Amino acid sequence: MHPLNLIRLVPAEGMWPEDASMRPGPSALVTSPIGQAARAESEMITPSTENPTWRFPIHGASDPSSTGQGTTPGSFAHRADIGGPLSFSSPDTPGMPPASMSTAWDFLPEGWTIEAVDGPETGCGGHNQADIGECIRAVPTPGFKPITQLESARLGIVTPEMARVAEREEHLTEFQVRDEVASGRLVIPANRNHLAFDLDPMAIGRASKTKVNANMGASPVSSSTDEEVEKLKWAERWAADTVMDLSTGGDLDATRLAILRNSTVPIGTVPIYSMIIGRKIEDLNETMILETLEHQAKQGVDYFTIHAGVRKAHIPLVRDRLIGIVSRGGALLAKWMLTHNAENPMYTAWEKICGVMRQHDVTFSIGDGLRPGGLADATDAAQLGELECLGELTERAWRCGVQVMVEGPGHVPFDQIEFNMKLQRRLCHGAPFYVLGPLVTDMFPGYDHITSCIGATAAAYHGASMLCYVTPKEHLGLPKREDVKQGCIAYRIAAHAADVALGIPGTRDNDDELTKARAALNWQKHFDLSFDPDTARAYHDEDLDVDTDFCAMCGHDWCSVRISKEIQEFASGKAEGFDRGKAIRSGALTAEQQEILEKRGVLSPEEIHKLASKAKGEVPNEDGKASCHSDHVDPDEAKRIQSETLVQLNTAPAHNLPSHDSIL
Ligand code: SF4
Secondary structure, eight states: OOGGGEEOOOOOTTOSOSSGGGSOOTTOOEEOOOTTTSOOGGGOOOOSSOOTTOOOOSOOOOOSOSSOOSSOOOOOSOOOBTTSSOBSOOOOOTTOOOOOSOOGGGSOOTTOEEEEOOSTTSEESSSSOTTTOSEEEEEOOTTOOOOSHHHHHHTTOOOHHHHHHHHHSTTSOHHHHHHHHHHTSEEOOOOHHHHTTTOOOOOEETTSOOEEEEEEOOBTTBOOHHHHHHHHHHHHHTTOSEEEEOOOSSOHHHHHHHHHHHOSSOEEEOTHHHHTTTSOGGGOOHHHHHHHHHHHHHHTOOEEEEOTTOOGGGGGGGTTOSSOOOOHHHHHHHHHHHHHTSOOHHHHTHHHHHHHHHHHTOEEEEOOTTOOSSGGGTTOHHHHHHHHHHHHHHHHHHHTTOOEEEEEOSBOOGGGHHHHHHHHHHHTTTOOEEEEOOBSOSSOTTOHHHHHHHHHHHHHHHTOSEEEOOOTTTTTSOOOHHHHHHHHHHHHHHHHHHHHHHTOTTTTHHHHHHHHHHHTTOHHHHHHHSSOHHHHHHHHHHHOOEEBSBOTTTOTTTOHHHHHHHHSOOOOOOOTTOOTTOEEEOOOOOHHHHHHHHHHTOSOHHHHHHHHHTTTTTSOOOTTOOTTTTEEEOHHHHHHIIIIISOOOOOTGGGTOOTTOOOO
């Protein structure tokens, strides 16, 4: 065992429970890697208060704010360990599996060796070959030409895609990107054929920011190629980092090609869906598998979900589950194995599959065909048995020079999420974990974007690198445009919350700017900095359509932010030329904002129409600005406009309030 895997947790003075029976005995050890990650006790930050009964926990992550503004002590996560096994990581709850000390460097192709080299332009860090040298490079067999990002990284080459990733991940250098790719902890899903279109390379791994995938795809009963392309564009607008085309109906080939030609984000597929179109799963054979993979790889698909880890021996383990096998690929392959009484053909043909993937640099997303479909089946023998096999397949793919990420559950009670993440980190040697949700409760269909984004936040904090979104339509139907938006937003929240918690540099900057605008009651800047400005503006204007020193939630007399401003001047982002105490006439609603309010169904169509058109005739349009943008009006004038000219909104009936019970 690595000596650093045995540590004793020593709480800060004053942190022991008062009840002696609750304190650990002298032999209490936890098995956790610590690496460079934990801050020494002497470095601990202590609160400024004299209160002796509490201290901040041991922590050492970098501040997620670039400017260090505010008063928070910062992230309680581990110190960043880029180049080590932890990257950005949460402190381990006692009993968690330690990180693997192996990397892709330990699974080189047959006949390859490693040599020590000098300088930062070579493969430094991110490997487990300290006996050879701090900086190393792989020496391939004679005549070898690199194709994949992994192969280039092993040879010490910084590809244009790695350089682009370093631009997008501002906290990483291109050498760090290359070294993380070489270690197998970072993947750049960039099929060489998709790069010929408009793909903008990105990376997935614990050293980079958490990514979000949006699933889409036509089903046999719904949608078309045009609709799927529209959903792709919609998902890109709402900041999906990758998109999976899971079509099982319509013209699969045309839809896939249209999505590839129109996407700037990597595209993933589950090729077994195409393999069985027009035939029964029982007829599937190795030739069909390889031909389908070759075809989709040539089209430009960036990553394939391949359910090779579902083994024949695992099938009896699902017998007592409440909901059996819920993965489509897993269920189909289990049927094939039972019909033929043979091993999973994806597993037995693994090296041949790797050969196809390598030729086009398609990244594996090794599927979790036995993921739990309900809380009652989580973390069971079938799921963990498959996960062990995914670790084996990861090692074999690395030996073939293919990039790997690994897929994970599914439906997991909140308390089991950290274990699931850290077990994968252990068994798959840090290969990026790509998880669906997980949902932390099963009884809220229609709201599973929420049940799952709670689990996704925990998963991203504890070890996942990419989160597959879940929409409100999960378990119920094919997502439409609005469902795609809701799923994307829920998962961007999860990913961003985890990134801030992990202390990834710069991730809190936008939050801080928005906080400053909020403190300054600079409404327009507040909305401009928000992820969904249309919804924020529409909700604001629904109740009060001037931008002034309070909003309709508390009203003027109870606005704590306004009162705070009277106590203290904030260094804030007030609009240029702002004159304290003056209200700003808010803009007329855009079509999108009108639609948002229409869906809420609180205001009548007439009231929404007035909100949309109210200011257009009131304020002249100057210098190309929106007619009502940032024009200052006198507070008394604001009141007059509210009562006389603008819409006098009355939401009281919708809230079952007497009409005289006005917020203002
Ligand atoms: S009125 Fe209330 S919710 Fe609105 S800005 Fe002031 S404190 Fe915030």
